[in-house]
Amino acid sequence: MAPSTDRVASHGRGGAGNIGKDDPTAHTNPQDLITPTLKSDHYTTGRGGSGNMAKNDPNHPEIARASQDVEAPSLREPEGPHHYGRGGAANVAGTTEEQERKRSEEAKREEGKGLVDKGKELLSKLGGKK
Template sequence: MASDRVSSYGRGGAGNITKEHGSPQPTAADLVTPVLKSEHYTTGRGGTGNMARNNPNFPEIARASQDVEAPLHREPEGPHHYGRGGAANVAKPTEEEKRAAHEHSARSDETKREDGAAGKGLVDKVKEGLSKLGKK
């Protein structure tokens, strides 16, 4: 029986062992980004410098300031370290791997430029949002 099957999650320990159960599938309503309704909201990782006052008339500003774009991923073109350190964690790419990494980075840069997202920070996003509000 599937309900009697036990699974382990995480790094171990009794708290990470549970009977298997099917996870409910998300619906479209589960994936809708909520509108921030509190008087203040946070941006970044926390701290008073990352607190902002929410203007209920313009919820898109609060939402945009919390959206974070993933940093551009670049493939390393030369020797690079990974893991926790030590000589065994140094990778030295072959000439073919260096060429492929260079091409991947160039394609990523081109895609960002086409999307218009290169160099857009929070201030640029807010300015863009405010300019759209003024045109209505």
């Protein structure tokens, strides 16, 4: 018996509905990734409106291509600890050594306190007697 030439492929994020036979004709070729040049007399350079229409110069297609490219806004990392992903301690990033040192000192102070001391501290924070 000859081995099967059918490949099984996973598409999407997972799950049984995303498993199927691989279609070899659906693979991306380098030619599929070439950006086409614009052939029309005019092209749009924005979201719409007559002010965003430009005349196409067939001798310089790179001008039309550059006019249509939209750059994404620059990514700015938030200050201090920030979260990535779905949650959990492994998805927190951005703490500095100074922040880690403070957290460690706070944990050591809390370790030595009893329940009464923690209660007194809570009452003092709420405006009670010290």
